[in-house]
Amino acid sequence: MDIIIKPVITEKMTEMGESLNRYGFIVNRKANKLQIKKAIEDLYGVDVVSVNTMTYRGKTKSRFTKTGIISGKAASFKKAIITVAEGETIDFYRNTNQRHRVSASRSSAHLTTSLLPHRKKAFWLR
Numbered sequence: 001m002d003i004i005i006k007p008v009i010t011e012k013m014t015e016m017g018e019s020l021n022r023y024g025f026i027v028n029r030k031a032n033k034l035q036i037k038k039a040i041e042d043l044y045g046v047d048v049v050s051v052n053t054m055t056y057r058g059k060t061k062s063r064f065t066k067t068g069i070i071s072g073k074a075a076s077f078k079k080a081i082i083t084v085a086e087g088e089t090i091d092f093y094r095n096t097n098q099r100h101r102v103s104a105s106r107s108s109a110h111l112t113t114s115l116l117p118h119r120k121k122a123f124w125l126r
Helices: 011-020 034-045 109-113
Strands: 002-006 021-029 048-056 060-065 068-073 077-084
Touching: 002 034, 011 021, 021 034, 034 077, 060 109
Parallel strands: none
Antiparallel strands: 002 021, 021 077, 048 077, 060 068
């Protein structure tokens, strides 16, 4: 069972991380606080002081189309707020993939042509 699904990276959570050493994560709904604490300590190598969890119910959504009303439900999820020890931080951007960074020395014309998808000609133009 994967405990940690993804970190919550918003303005509010970034401010809490900088000032209060608190970080947010979306976690598995069946995970308890002890499992979350152990997963964070193993993954990021920090000392976790406390874990606060909250479970969100899925919202019902509906939209109006030509064929009628389409109703559905967004998935419910569990969020954990982790407080780490004083002086320790979690860097979410440490494991970014370096291959996808574009160097600044390339010209913008080269970038636009290299990033555009190559499309085949339509069958009537052949």
